[in-house]
Amino acid sequence: MIQPYSWRDFKIKQPKEQSTVAVILCAGIGERLKPITDYIPKPLMEINGKSALQYNIELLHRYGIFKPNIIINTYHLSHHFHSFTKDVVFSYEPHLKGTAGALKKVEKWLSNPFIVMNGDTITNVNLQNLLNAHKQAGNIATVFTHHDAIHTGGIYVFDKIVLSYIPPHEKYSIKDDLIPRLLKEKKDITLFKSDDYYFDIGTLEGLKKAKEFFEN
Numbered sequence: 071m072i073q074p075y076s077w078r079d080f081k082i083k084q085p086k087e088q089s090t091v092a093v094i095l096c097a098g099i100g101e102r103l104k105p106i107t108d109y110i111p112k113p114l115m116e117i118n119g120k121s122a123l124q125y126n127i128e129l130l131h132r133y134g135i136f137k138p139n140i141i142i143n144t145y146h147l148s149h150h151f152h153s154f155t156k157d158v159v160f161s162y163e164p165h166l167k168g169t170a171g172a173l174k175k176v177e178k179w180l181s182n183p184f185i186v187m188n189g190d191t192i193t194n195v196n197l198q199n200l201l202n203a204h205k206q207a208g209n210i211a212t213v214f215t216h217h218d219a220i221h222t223g224g225i226y227v228f229d230k231i232v233l234s235y236i237p238p239h240e241k242y243s244i245k246d247d248l249i250p251r252l253l254k255e256k257k258d259i260t261l262f263k264s265d266d267y268y269f270d271i272g273t274l275e276g277l278k279k280a281k282e283f284f285e286n
Contacts, residue, residue, distance in 0.1 A: 090201065091181040092135050094126050094158070095169050096189035097145035102273050111147045112272055113189035114154060118284035122271055125192045127157055130185075133197040141179065142189065143172040170242040174233055182230040186244070191224030192280055193268035200227055203262050211252060212260040214268070219249050219259050223268035 096113045106115070113123040120128075123142070130140055140158040144151050145166050152160065161176050173186065183204055185197065195214050204212035204227040211232055214225040226244065235251055236242050252259060269280035 089139050089181055090135055090183070090185060091139045091141065091179065092130050092185040092187060093173060093176065093180070094123065094140065094142040094187045094189045095172060096123065096151060097143045097163055097166060097172060098190065098272075099146045099166075109147075111150055111189075114150055115271065115277070117192065117269075117271065117277070117280045121154070122190055122192050123151075123154065126187050126189065127155065129194070129197065130187075131157075135185075135197075139181070141176055143167075143175070166241060168241040168247070169244040170236045170248040171240065173228075174236045174238055174242075177230070177233050180230055180233075183227050184230070186226040186228060188224030188270070190272045191268055191270050193223055193225060193266060195223060195225055195262075195264065195266040195268065197225075199264070200225065200262050203260060207258075207260040209258040209260045211249070211257070212262055213249070214262045214264070214266075216263065216268075219253065219261060220245060223266070224270065225268075 096111060098112060114121045127140065130136070137157050138159050141161055142151065142158045143161045143163055145163045148162055161172070163172065163175065167175060173180070183201070193214070200212065200214055210229040212227040213219050214223040215221065216223065222245070232248070232252070235248060242248065249259070267283070269283065270276040271280050
C-alpha cells in the first residue's frame, strides 16, 4: 500500500516563481451516481482501463506539472485516493468546503496563476495554450468551455487575487458562487474555446458517453 501524504506530514516547499500549481478537485460525494459512489469516488471510476484522476494526472505531466505542484482535495472515501497514487499532494477536508472553498484552504501553496481541474472531468485540452491565453488576456480568470463561463469543460486558470472573492468560512462553489460573483461585479473572464473534448462523468449519461468515446 502506498504511504499517504497530507498537509500534516508532507512539508511542501513554496512553488518557484515559474512553477505552475494545479489543484484537482476530488472531494465530492457523487450524489448523481449513487449507489456506485457509495463504494468508489467519482474520479476513481475507470473509463477504458484508467480512472478520470489518472487521465488528469497524465495531462498535467504532459505539460511539465509534477508533484509537489499537483494537489488534490479529498473528503468522501479519501483513503481510496491515498492508496491510488503517490504522484500528488493531498489536502484532506474533514468538512466539505465546496470547490472554491477548497482553493482557499491551500492558498499559500498556489502559484500565480494556478490551474483548477474538476476531478470528474476528462479532457485533452492544451494546458499550455490555456495558460498563454490567460496571461495574454490579462483577466483574473480563464475558463475552458464550449459554451459560456458557467457551463464549462471543468478546467480553469485563476490569478490568486480571485481567492479574495471566496469567503473563508463558508462552503463555496466555483460554478454556483465564484463565477457568478465575478460576473456580477463586472470582472472580465476569458473564455478559452477550442475543439478539445471533455466529458463530465458525474452523471450516468456522461459516464456512458466517455466510455463509448474511449472504447472506439
